[in-house]
Amino acid sequence: MSKLQGKKILMIIASQNFRDEELFKPRELFIKEGMEVILASSSLEVSRGMLGGTAKPDILISKVKVEEFDVIIFVGGMGSSEYWDDPVAREIVKKAVSLDKLICAICIAPVTLANAGILDGKKATVFRSEVKAIKKKGAIYTGKAVEVDGNIITAEGPQTASEFGKTIIRILIEKMK
Template sequence: MATVLVPLAQGCEELEAVTIIDLLRRAGIEVITAGLDDRPVRASRGTVLLPDTTLDAVADRDFDLIVLPGGLPGADHLEADSRLRQMLQRQAEAGRYLAAICAAPKVLASAGLLDGREATSYPGVLDRQPAPGMRYIDAPVVTDGRIITSKGPGTAMDFALSLIEALAGRARRDEVEAALQRPSC
């Protein structure tokens, strides 16, 4: 079974965090949420989230995917965390998946992980912190190798389904999506 780490920072975007966690768990993927400290996380709209563990407790563990929810100031807190930066760089060096949505792609950019890649983010986020050679793509979800990025809260479901497809295949993604009863657009 694939394992996924979702770091949760104070001020994260709850719609993104909960959608990612929920859909991956529906797909039978092991999801571990980790707070940057041992406190409950107060998300950007005031929702309180209780992480499964702390980042310190899982810092040496390998994951198939590390996925960063966005929101502000949550993404700022993720970006400032040197432990997380080291984990992201180790993840990339091992050729494992990384993903970020909304403001969180800037965390990947500041760690040097979007250099020469295609990516998306909440409009304007990557403009303020461009990565050398990065090409911004105006799309809901962008996959470049083992890095998956997405635009924001409104794309969270598509993003999470893309993560399921990357980890468990198209058939599992389709199965999870069908059970959600999403209307065709």
């Protein structure tokens, strides 16, 4: 039995146009570790990924109780920009930080973290199109595939999705020690 059995992960996807690999690859890794994965979105309708995959959210982001989760992840893809300035998403990010949860984002989704104010003075990475956006909010852009700064994990894009998932698992195990 995995050490992570029973841990809960919240993956927040765009209502449309999430990036398929950034959801499906990490989710598969988490499930193999025995973790429970809950999908949240701004709509409960089936969401279609940029590559055609589909996912049915379990919960609206407005109903999320951050304290029930060990990890909060913002999945990337073009549609994830819907959360950049979303007050509910911003509140989830801030609450996750205050409760010492892992808060993670991949592709263009780190802009949501930056806009919530939590990347100021923190090392982070992001899809190249949004480097200026996170730097403007005080992030120290490293250009790495996956970056870890305390409880914040960011990743560059779809090709880093598996490494992103593995890093989240590794950091979660380290936090349990």
